[in-house]
Amino acid sequence: MSNEPSINVDHDEAGANIEHGDHENAYSGLLVNDAHWAFGTDFEDPLAGVDTTVPEGVDPKDLAAYCLMLGDDALVFSQRISEWCSNAPDLEEDIALANIALDLLGQSRLLLARAAAADPGLVPQLPEGSPVPDEDRLAFFREDLQFRNVRLAEVPNGDFAEAVAKILIYSTWRLAIFERLQSSRDSVLSAIAVKGVKEMTYHRDFAGRWVLTLARGTDESKTRLLSALDGLWPLWEELFETHPTEASVAAAGIGVDPAEVADEAGVILDQVFAAAGIDRPERGVLAGVRGKKGRDGLHTEALSKMVADMQVVARQYPEGRW
Amino acid sequence: MTQTPATRGEWPLYEVFVRGKRGLNHVHVGSLHAPDDQMALRHARDVYTRRNEGVSLWVVRSSDITASSPDEKDPMFAPAGDKVYRHPTFYDIPDDVPHM
């Protein structure tokens, strides 16, 4: 035993004369190397090598505010879905939900980094010399009232029917927006959207398939699904309400006015409902406070608790290195 | 496929085959449970490929595989053309067979 610290345990070395060369070949090409582990989390700067110049004619503050909205949606929804980890109905579903949460977390990291790069004024100040990167400052050092996500993203988890219904609604809406966002004049947003479209096509597919399964499975699963959809439906319209920031980024050719995708998203959802043999819920719209909702930083009670939990360790070490 | 008592309530077992990249054979990488073929494919993608684009996947119900492995010596199997696994659910023993 040498005194060199060896953390990178080599299986052949530790196993001595290991005789599995044939298996090694069998697994070649599969995802068992660094690049594929943890979805490319192994780089420090999420926007490394990307041109972050703000396109001409665009107010950087608007671009940043818009990225914050999209980034908060993804972050908050990812946080909720990750709560399923070790709680899903079976291992296969546990893994599938974690994949979705990881995709959204990756999106949020890029979007928050883009927000910070476009408008450094948004980024919370920490003690001089703190190594906390900008996207983490935005995620962990803003107050809950500064979060700009739609309220759908923060709804506390219910049963598995609620999870798949929520993912279906979210991804149907978001996919319609991202499909348009692919042609954003901002090359960063456009790249994020291209990646996101692939990911969310899968999320929508996963959720749509499960909605169908639950709707046509047993009486209990149908009842649970209907109740979940009923509970979420009051938040559907908020997804398509245009915030002034969204109007201005849409006008500048870098963002999407969500009102534009309302019909398209509705049609897709209705197709799923039709295949599932269920009706679109009839529920009133969840009011805001003097008209203010998630995009204005006006949330449900659930968000502040979630944010407090999410931020507790980071805030304990404002100068911490992770 | 009719369910035996042992499998009722459990999603059937599927075998997963992956082609890591063009030019290679599909290789058996493991198994998983799924209620049906479509879901099995999704699960396979999630579990065994981390949803890597461009990877080709096959899934097949374990019970649908016919196997021949003459060097594996189990007197309970015919010499050829049997199932992959020594799995109790693969023995459809009628209920009226008394305990030995």
Add this chain to the structure above:
Amino acid sequence: MTTQVNENQFDEAQLEGQFASTIKAKDRIEPRDWMPEKYRKTLVRQVAQHAHSEIIGMQPEGNWISRAPSLRRKAILLAKVQDEAGHGLYLYSAAETLGTTRNELTEKLIAGKQKYSSIFNYPTLSYTDVGTIGWLVDGAAICNQVPLCRTSFGPYCRAMIRVCKEESFHQRQGYELLMTMMRGTDEQRASVQESVNRFWWPSLMMFGPPDDDSPNTEQSMEWGIKTHTNDELRQKFVDMSVPQAEALGVTFPDDGLKWNEERGHYDFSTPDWDEFWAVVKGNGPCNEQRLAHRKRAWDEGAWVREAALAFADKSAAEEATK
């Protein structure tokens, strides 16, 4: 009738001979091979215990997913816990080739009839524990598991090759987290030492009781299910960990830990085996909590699993009438 029995006995002897020569040749036993009933039972018990450990092991680290202090670390942790679900899945699959279903094994786990690694009955009390678990607990697991890549039962051996490949990422991410924290603030360094102090002894206990107290070892080694004794692996782990701790800048809480020139190994004090047996027998800090969590997830998922089967049956029936 008598003739029949005699014939069977003759066959049995012949089969045992074939089995023994396969083991002796260090060839793999495959699922369709005849095997002694005790070999099968021992393997099922070992593989099940291993699979259960992966699944229960999701909880202590999963406890910190919502609070991980950076977006990158959150993604890494979620991906890691997700991997554990995958490992459990591979291992349950290996057990299925021995004629026992995942459902049966899960029911046994929940009923307390099968064990999982006792380490997971210790609480995670800080986010830092994620790093320590990666370094020490996954490190100990790797010491235990790498030799299993050469175990005599083919499916177990193949599952372990995959598991070990992924585990080495886990150990590295843990060590890397701790190294990063050691470069951070005084509070972070103190947290690392505190966490290491809590996990060192439980990690040593992961190799099981001392050899003279481990009744299954001898037979298991003969069968090639086990390839090293508990004490051999424990020593290997200590020898490996000491230089790693030095490189990290932490100490282990053992006054008796010192290099023994004569033996060419580190001497170390005796773990508290009373505590070990107390935890194994169900009185660890988290035994009840871990099982209750697993049982709740399993019970709450029952309607989903049923619904999916019902849907599959209906779809198959519809297909048939087409």
